[in-house]
Amino acid sequence: MAPLPKDTLHFSAEHRSFLEPHLPPKDLPPANNSSFPFTTVTFATSLDSQLALSPGAPTQLSGPQSKAMTHYLRSRYDAILIGVGTAAADNPSLNCRIEGVGGYGGEGLEGQPRPIIIDPAARWDFTTNHKIFQLARNGQGRAPYIITGLATPPADKKAILDEAGGKFITLDIATTGINDHKLDWKVVLKALSAEGLRSVMIEGGRIVINSLLQPEYFSVITSVIVTIAPTWLGTGGVVVSPPRRFNDEGKPMAAVRLDHVEWHPFGEDVVLCGKVKL
Numbered sequence: 365m366a367p368l369p370k371d372t373l374h375f376s377a378e379h380r381s382f383l384e385p386h387l388p389p390k391d392l393p394p395a396n397n398s399s400f401p402f403t404t405v406t407f408a409t410s411l412d413s414q415l416a417l418s419p420g421a422p423t424q425l426s427g428p429q430s431k432a433m434t435h436y437l438r439s440r441y442d443a444i445l446i447g448v449g450t451a452a453a454d455n456p457s458l459n460c461r462i463e464g465v466g467g468y469g470g471e472g473l474e475g476q477p478r479p480i481i482i483d484p485a486a487r488w489d490f491t492t493n494h495k496i497f498q499l500a501r502n503g504q505g506r507a508p509y510i511i512t513g514l515a516t517p518p519a520d521k522k523a524i525l526d527e528a529g530g531k532f533i534t535l536d537i538a539t540t541g542i543n544d545h546k547l548d549w550k551v552v553l554k555a556l557s558a559e560g561l562r563s564v565m566i567e568g569g570r571i572v573i574n575s576l577l578q579p580e581y582f583s584v585i586t587s588v589i590v591t592i593a594p595t596w597l598g599t600g601g602v603v604v605s606p607p608r609r610f611n612d613e614g615k616p617m618a619a620v621r622l623d624h625v626e627w628h629p630f631g632e633d634v635v636l637c638g639k640v641k642l
């Protein structure tokens with residue numbers, strides 16, 4: 365057997381049962397054009413609700429145990445979704461590095477999620493040297509699908525995607541001003557189902573999460589899994605804080621609340637699982 369890659373991660377069986385009620389069932393039926401995928405919003409945050417020190421500064425919040433948990437999650441979803449801000453800032457791998465999945469001791473690409481990047485104006489400036497494409501070439505991850513509003517995306521980028529096994533998916537976008545593109549998340553999720561993707565974990569960043577955690581989308585969020593790291597990043601970071609809501613009398617109320625909540629310690633971090641309270 366070929367040696368495992370050096371960055372292979374391990375996640376012990378004893379922690380898996382805690383997560384199970386919040387994950388897609390292993391026997392999910394095939395997706396179809398009118399279904400929504402099993403959708404989990406999942407990210408790592410600081411105690412001051414920040415994803416990173418700044419949009420251009422990749423910030424390790426998860427400790428080793430919760431990082432392994434995130435990779436176990438990646439093995440359980442058909443797709444993993446981020447915004448172009450994250451793609452541009454982090455040059456992420458967006459693969460699963462848990463022992464036993466494809467490229468890490470397993471067969472083919474089994475257990476590797478499809479990366480989805482929300483890029484309405486096709487501004488992500490990628491080359492074949494970006495990690496995601498290197499991993500796809502090495503058989504350690506899948507090539508991305510990029511969701512855009514452009515009917516004709518740039519030919520050079522399309523060629524890179526085609527060669528790697530990825531593609532652009534064009535959707536209708538409401539444009540409300542320069543650099544202000546708004547995709548309807550229900551349209552995005554249905555488009556993933558139409559691609560046969562039955563489940564998706566949405567990792568971030570801030571704009572993605574804050575736009576998704578709004579009442580019109582509560583019904584399509586199946587679960588929420590948040591890693592909380594014992595650190596304050598301080599002012600000026602990338603903050604998760606969805607828009608404030610107001611009740612019928614115009615009084616402010618919480619933007620979102622979770623119920624069916626469970627907490628689990630992973631090393632120095634704690635992982636919160638729950639459902640959006642409707």
Ligand SMILES: NC(=O)C1=CN([C@@H]2O[C@H](COP(=O)(O)OP(=O)(O)OC[C@H]3O[C@@H](n4cnc5c(N)ncnc54)[C@H](OP(=O)(O)O)[C@@H]3O)[C@@H](O)[C@H]2O)C=CC1
Binds near residue numbers: 569
């Ligand atoms: N700690 C963690 O778990 C995670 C941390 N991060 C961090 O988050 C930061 C990036 O966050 P951020 O800058 O907010 O970027 P995002 O990844 O949220 O991407 C934002 C961009 O994606 C497009 N987009 C997102 N939502 C929509 C929508 N509903 N409709 C249309 N377009 C949309 C827009 O592109 P356009 O501007 O072209 O219109 C928008 O500017 C990075 O620092 C990264 O490290 C990211 C993920 C997880």
Ligand SMILES: Nc1nc(O)c(N)c(N[C@@H]2O[C@H](COP(=O)(O)O)[C@@H](O)[C@H]2O)n1
Binds near residue numbers: 408454
């Ligand atoms: N779970 C989690 N913990 C952190 O501390 C993080 N910074 C992130 N970031 C997300 O993971 C992506 C990087 O993934 P790869 O290791 O490159 O596969 C990053 O782009 C964020 O989406 N997540």
